[in-house]
Amino acid sequence: xxxxxxxxxxxxxxxxxxxxxxxxxxxxxxxxxxxxxxxxxxxxxxxxxxxxxxxxxxxxxxxxxxxxxxxxxxxxxxxxxxxxxxxxxxxxxxxxxxxxxxxxxxxxxxxxxxxxxxxxxxxxxxxxxxxxxxxxxxxxxxxxxxxxxxxxxxxxxxxxxxxxxxxxxxxxxxxxxxxxxxxxxxxxxxxxxxxxxxxxxxxxxxxxxxxxxxxxxxxxxxxxxxxxxxxxxxxxxxxxxxxxxxxxxxxxxxxxxxxxxxxxxxxxxxxxxxxxxxxxxxxxxxxxxxxxxxx
Amino acid sequence: xxxxxxxxxxxxxxxxxxxxxxxxxxxxxxxxxxxxxxxxxxxxxxxxxxxxxxxxxxxxxxxxxxxxxxxxxxxxxxxxxxxxxxxxxxxxxxxxxxxxxxxxxxxxxxxxxxxxxxxxxxxxxxxxxxxxxxxxxxxxxxxxxxxxxxxxxxxxxxxxxxxxxxxxxxxxxxxxxxxxxxxxxxxxxxxxxxxxxxxxxxxxxxxxxxxxxxxxxxxxxxxxxxxxxxxxxxxxxxxxxxxxxxxxxxxxxxxxxxxxxxxxxxxxxxxxxxxxxxxxxxxxxxxxxxxxxxxxxxxxxxxxxxxxxxxxxxxxxxxxxxxxxxxxxxxxxxxxxxxxxxxxxxxxxxxxxxxxxxxxxxxxxxxxxxxxxxxxxxxxxxxxxxxxxxxxxxxxxxxxxxxxxxxxxxxxxxxxxxxxxxxxxxxxxxxxxxxxxxxxxxxxxx
Numbered sequence: 001x002x003x004x005x006x007x008x009x010x011x012x013x014x015x016x017x018x019x020x021x022x023x024x025x026x027x028x029x030x031x032x033x034x035x036x037x038x039x040x041x042x043x044x045x046x047x048x049x050x051x052x053x054x055x056x057x058x059x060x061x062x063x064x065x066x067x068x069x070x071x072x073x074x075x076x077x078x079x080x081x082x083x084x085x086x087x088x089x090x091x092x093x094x095x096x097x098x099x100x101x102x103x104x105x106x107x108x109x110x111x112x113x114x115x116x117x118x119x120x121x122x123x124x125x126x127x128x129x130x131x132x133x134x135x136x137x138x139x140x141x142x143x144x145x146x147x148x149x150x151x152x153x154x155x156x157x158x159x160x161x162x163x164x165x166x167x168x169x170x171x172x173x174x175x176x177x178x179x180x181x182x183x184x185x186x187x188x189x190x191x192x193x194x195x196x197x198x199x200x201x202x203x204x205x206x207x208x209x210x211x212x213x214x215x216x217x218x219x220x221x222x223x224x225x226x227x228x229x230x231x232x233x234x235x236x237x238x239x240x241x242x243x244x245x246x247x248x249x250x251x252x253x254x255x256x257x258x259x260x261x262x263x264x265x266x267x268x269x270x271x272x273x274x275x276x277x278x279x280x281x282x283x284x285x286x287x288x289x290x291x292x293x294x295x
Numbered sequence: 296x297x298x299x300x301x302x303x304x305x306x307x308x309x310x311x312x313x314x315x316x317x318x319x320x321x322x323x324x325x326x327x328x329x330x331x332x333x334x335x336x337x338x339x340x341x342x343x344x345x346x347x348x349x350x351x352x353x354x355x356x357x358x359x360x361x362x363x364x365x366x367x368x369x370x371x372x373x374x375x376x377x378x379x380x381x382x383x384x385x386x387x388x389x390x391x392x393x394x395x396x397x398x399x400x401x402x403x404x405x406x407x408x409x410x411x412x413x414x415x416x417x418x419x420x421x422x423x424x425x426x427x428x429x430x431x432x433x434x435x436x437x438x439x440x441x442x443x444x445x446x447x448x449x450x451x452x453x454x455x456x457x458x459x460x461x462x463x464x465x466x467x468x469x470x471x472x473x474x475x476x477x478x479x480x481x482x483x484x485x486x487x488x489x490x491x492x493x494x495x496x497x498x499x500x501x502x503x504x505x506x507x508x509x510x511x512x513x514x515x516x517x518x519x520x521x522x523x524x525x526x527x528x529x530x531x532x533x534x535x536x537x538x539x540x541x542x543x544x545x546x547x548x549x550x551x552x553x554x555x556x557x558x559x560x561x562x563x564x565x566x567x568x569x570x571x572x573x574x575x576x577x578x579x580x581x582x583x584x585x586x587x588x589x590x591x592x593x594x595x596x597x598x599x600x601x602x603x604x605x606x607x608x609x610x611x612x613x614x615x616x617x618x619x620x621x622x623x624x625x626x627x628x629x630x631x632x633x634x635x636x637x638x639x640x641x642x643x644x645x646x647x648x649x650x651x652x653x654x655x656x657x658x659x660x661x662x663x664x665x666x667x668x669x670x671x672x673x674x675x676x677x678x679x680x681x682x683x684x685x686x687x688x689x690x691x692x693x694x695x696x697x698x699x700x701x702x703x704x705x706x707x708x709x710x711x712x713x714x715x716x717x718x719x720x721x722x723x724x725x726x727x728x729x730x731x732x733x734x735x736x737x738x739x740x741x
Contacts, residue, residue, distance in 0.1 A: 008517070010517070011513070011514070011517050014513045014517075015510055015513065018509045018510050018513065019510075021509070022507055022509075116338070119338055119342070123342060123343045123346075123559075123599075124338070124339065124340065124342045124343055124530065125343040125530070125533065125559045125560065125562070125563035126530065126533060126563050127563060128537070128563070128564065128565055128568070131541075138542070138543060144513060145516075145542060145543055145547070147541045147542060147543075149541065150509070150541075219537075219541070220506055220507075220534060220537070221530070221533050221534065221537060221563060221564075223530065225339070225340070225530075226506065229504065229506060230506070261510055264499075264501075264510035264511065264514075265510065265514065268473075268499045268500055268501055268502075268511070269473050269500055269501075269502065270502075271501070271502060271505075271510075272502035272505070273502075
């Protein structure tokens with residue numbers, strides 16, 4: 001059997017594929033964070049909780065309203081994103097003129113409230129969300145058995161990432177947004193409703209987290225704590241990639257997924273820490289992040 | 296500074312007063328109250344197997360006992376250990392120093408329980424460990440100040456691993472949670488598998504907690520082992536089983552062996568993912584008439600059936616309170632001795648008794664998760680296949696590394712322990728210790 005770096009080719013390719021799948025999740029989540037931070041300068045610590053709310057909304061929607069997976073994939077981001085807009089309009093806006101730290105504290109507090117409430121209602125064991133029939137089973141890739149659902153996650157997450165990049169970098173709306181964050185007074189003078197744009201952007205970022213939550217629901221047990229462990233990793237990914245750059249958040253997300261995947265083979269004990277090691281290295285060598293421009 | 300001086304002075308006064316009170320009313324209930332601390336994971340991975348449900352069980356025991364012992368009311372304090380050894384040790388220290396807590400119950404994550412029992416030993420407290428799994432808690436980490444109640448990794452390995460090897464599952468790949476409990480379970484499983492003619496062909500130690508097991512499952516698939524043993528617990532086990540079913544682990548001819556599975560895990564995973572799984576348990580709610588009756592009473596409050604840990608918390612609290620009543624004191628050493636004198640036979644424990652290493656041995660059970668056809672109710676999950684008698688289930692004392700067992704005869708040991716306890720008791724209530732405790736507290740304040 002062909003060996004690569006001391007492991008069989010098949011294992012190597014398998015881990016690479018799984019790393020990409022996990023990386024797609026990191027990309028999708030860090031993208032939401034990067035959009036919110038880049039355009040609004042809010043350090044959104046509620047991102048993990050919003051991802052968890054997405055998964056919960058899919059679960060409860062199915063359980064009590066019979067909403068199927070495909071519908072949930074569209075509805076849940078809208079509903080959770082809508083809640084995010086309310087959060088921005090009534091809470092975050094009040095402290096927008098203060099230091100970033102206050103936004104961080106507020107969103108962190110909200111995350112704890114969401115999580116604690118759901119823990120009290122549902123416990124932590126988690127519930128299962130059935131994989132949609134059409135995505136059951138798996139693909140035999142020759143070197144591994146890849147569950148169809150994971151392949152779908154990879155495709156869906158990457159498609160969503162590219163869509164976001166396109167929206168912000170290549171459309172008129174995106175141009176307004178970018179301009180609004182550069183100089184909001186000037187934009188308002190041109191007759192653009194900047195506060196509304198900001199609310200919409202926050203809602204969009206939250207919607208991305210909820211979308212990732214729905215994608216994750218059939219993969220992991222849906223539990224109130226599912227977001228908090230992921231959040232820290234995703235923040236590290238954003239720091240590594242450089243705050244505020246969209247394409248880089250996507251690339252870094254994928255890259256970190258792969259690095260973590262290989263750590264799980266070569267030294268599994270460190271798989272939870274490897275991303276932070278990379279983060280420390282990057283901060284030492286390039287404090288603005290791998291792709292960051294500001295010094 | 297003035298504040299510190301004042302508190303120091305006050306604490307000296309209190310310490311002096313309490314030492315006088317102790318000397319006049321020696322063999323009685325300290326502070327006129329039996330104070331029990333309930334310390335467990337209330338919000339993390341292990342919440343559902345102990346958590347608030349364990350507190351409910353403890354409160355039930357206190358209520359069933361009548362709320363007081365010989366006229367002294369029973370008070371319960373509770374705290375979230377957050378699965379952190381530091382938080383646990385500090386909480387227990389504070390409970391003993393400031394609130395004179397007489398017994399600490401609950402105690403879930405093994406690494407944390409080991410830290411807490413050390414604090415109990417230093418301060419001559421008494422702890423009853425119900426949630427932890429590591430057999431080392433009454434082996435190399437044994438103290439005269441704690442009892443391990445519900446189960447440990449030895450019978451888990453001895454029950455499940457042995458049964459699986461006997462059914463032909465002789466090559467194993469182990470997925471181990473990378474901390475005290477996982478290591479203990481891994482060691483116990485390895486020795487049982489090898490003793491029964493099987494072999495361990497590989498394994499992975501994964502961080503605690505882990506949400507994505509796909510990489511490890513892939514490695515397990517590549518190992519060619521017949522059995523993939525899960526030496527982890529709680530959400531980790533649930534995640535691993537879910538991922539294994541997504542990757543078609545069982546379809547490709549391998550079999551899963553969950554070494555520590557709780558009722559709430561099976562309930563969360565659902566029967567489709569778990570049916571046929573062999574497991575070892577210390578207790579099951581639907582075991583017999585007595586356990587059913589208790590569980591139905593318990594069910595009324597949390598709306599969930601109790602796990603073996605929650606039932607064990609009731610059983611151990613009850614046994615503790617009876618011992619306090621019989622001894623007429625809540626002095627830890629006396630109560631600990633009294634508890635060991637009485638055999639334990641209640642709805643939870645059969646043929647139970649407390650050994651000198653602090654292990655409460657009782658019958659354990661090999662169970663199998665029912666199939667979807669067999670199970671009519673949401674909580675009707677296990678079928679008990681066989682009973683592992685108390686004497687065979689746990690690590691024999693002859694193999695024990697516990698210092699309480701090997702250091703000469705039991706009598707000499709008893710004398711040693713009581714001398715140590717008496718010394719500690721005196722100094723704890725005394726003036727000097729009162730001051731130093733206060734310093735510690737001042738240092739710890741934010």
